[in-house]
Amino acid sequence: MADISTASPEVVLSLVAMVILMLDFIAPKGGRDWLGYLSILGVLVTFMTLIGQWGVTQPAFSGQYLSDPFAFFFKIVFLVSAALILLMSIGYLKSEGIEKGEFYGLILFATLGMMLMVSAVDLLILYIGLETMSISIYVLAGFLKREQRSSEAALKYLLMGGFSSAIMLYGIVMLYGLTGTIGLREIASTLSADAVSNPALILGMVMLVAGFGFKIAAVPFHMYLPDVYEGAPTPVVALLSAASEVAGLAILLRVFLVAIPGLQDRWTFLFYLLSLITMTVGNVVAVVQSNIKRMLAYSSIAHIGYLLIGLVAGRELGISATLLYTLIYALMTLGAFAMVILLCVGEVKGERIDDFTGLAQRSPMAAAAMLIFLLSLAGVPPTAGFVGKLYLFGAAIERGYVWLAVIAVMNSAISLFYYMKVVMAMYMRDLPPQGLTLSSSRPLRLALLVTLAGTIAIGIYPGPFLDLARASVAGLW
Secondary structure, three states: OOOHHHHHHHHHHHHHHHHHHHHHHOOOOOHHHHHHHHHHHHHHHHHHHOOOOOOOEEEEEEOOOOEEEHHHHHHHHHHHHHHHHHHHHHHHHHHHOOOOOHHHHHHHHHHHHHHHHHHHHHHHHHHHHHHHHHHHHHHHHHOOOOOHHHHHHHHHHHHHHHHHHHHHHHHHHHHHHHHHHOOHHHHHHOOOOHHHHHHHHHHHHHHHHHHHHHHOOOOOOOOHHHHHHHHHHHHHHHHHHHHHHHHHHHHHHHHHHHHHHHHHHHHHHHHHHHHHHHHHHHHHHHHHOEHHHHHHHHHHHHHHHHHHHHHHHHEEEEEHHHHHHHHHHHHHHHHHHHHHHHHOOEEEOOHHHHHOOOHHOOOHHHHHHHHHHHHHHHHHOOOOHHHHHHHHHHHHHHHOOHHHHHHHHHHHHHHHHHHHHHHHHHHHHOOOOOOOOOOOOOOOHHHHHHHHHHHHHHHOOOHHHHHHHHHHOOOOO
């Protein structure tokens, strides 16, 4: 019972997800909004269950699962993201004619997989969590069955996901073969000082870097992401961007910092290169995009490059800066995708930058919200994005990676160019003669309000959020 109590947030969420799937069979067609609201209630109950575990470090299931402040922080990010995505989905599913309860159930199962991943201190539990999340998102990506591009997105994501899982498994098998254990701390204690120069261990580390690189879409493992973003339903893209990639980064931090700290010099060099290439390629390619979902896909790739700076910097300052930025990134990117859904009415999908033409005349409040999200993504003060980048780049400079910080600042300047293309469309072009219709979904507008309030609040008063991030990494090593 003690093990079940430790994993109670996951138990609650899995029960809610199964109930949603069962209720979907008996719910009348055309009236399934209540399943969305019931899913949000389930996320809130899970959140309340999780709050009771703040500050607690408790292993369970023979040490394979760990409830600690590091996992607690990311579970908060995942649950907040899931609640906001569910709010965005209720009106979207109705407008697209795909109102099915299984959509909500799959979002809950994907969130469950992320929560399992961040509590995993065992490579087997990590893999189970990863596949629970991935399989749910493969299905969600192809949810627009009538659209060929959605099926294409799901197929590409499935194939690349399977490929990356195979590479990661090779890395895991090599670690197991060398140490005889799959526990993260046991691997670290088993590896002797001589073993760090073992070619098999180096190869296993490289395979883990490649496997995780695919999962977080770091360059050069990013090829599938823009097509998946373009074809998948927009709430699913928001889930991918704000939660799935963050989950991959979270478990990457735990695996490399806890299991193979003896190879830190080597993997720091690899992640230095990945960070540099990822942020540069992401920002440069985003400049030429006219589809806002593809632009945000490359923006997402660039932000993964920024987040890797924290891992390169290492130590408490770098890792806590990464945690803070994941929270900020989730809020501002969810807000940007909520704006895309706000414009998704009838034939207009809100997916082209031109769809934002004249938004400031049609709705000054909506245009102002999008402006704040874009300025935050670019890192312009006094937004939350500026605060996050300030701590990330500051950590890099403190550890002597000055050139990495300089290139990151230059990349932020490049990003300002393509974000401003949307701002120009909203403020400097006239409203088209046919006008601009906005979604009337109240849950969507509530999600917009929450993401906007969060983005502004962290920008103005980041102290409590930074303290939470610092407290969450204190016991990681």
